[in-house]
Amino acid sequence: MSDERFEYESFQDSESIKAYFQSLVEGLENGRIILSSEGKEIMLRPGPLLKFSVKAKKKDDSCKFSVKITWKEKKKEKLAVGEPMNISS
Numbered sequence: 001m002s003d004e005r006f007e008y009e010s011f012q013d014s015e016s017i018k019a020y021f022q023s024l025v026e027g028l029e030n031g032r033i034i035l036s037s038e039g040k041e042i043m044l045r046p047g048p049l050l051k052f053s054v055k056a057k058k059k060d061d062s063c064k065f066s067v068k069i070t071w072k073e074k075k076k077e078k079l080a081v082g083e084p085m086n087i088s089s
Helices: 014-030
Strands: 033-037 040-044 051-059 062-070
Antiparallel strands (some): 033 040
C-alpha cells in the first residue's frame, strides 16, 4: 500500500482556474487525471461512481468555495446516487 500525495497552492486569475477545471473535466471523461508541478507528479484514475461534495462559506469580505471528489480505486463502489445540485452563474 503506497501513500502518494500532491499539493499545490497559488494565486491565479479566474481564466487560469477555469483552464484547470476544464482539464479536470477532460480527465474525468478520459478516466485519468495527472497533476504535476516542480518535478512532482501523481496520476489518478477516477472510477465510474464518484463522491462529490461542495462547500461554500462567506464571512464579511472573505469567501471560500471548495470542491471535493473522492473514490476508491480497484473496488466497485456501492454508493447511492444523491439528489442533484445546481450550479449557475
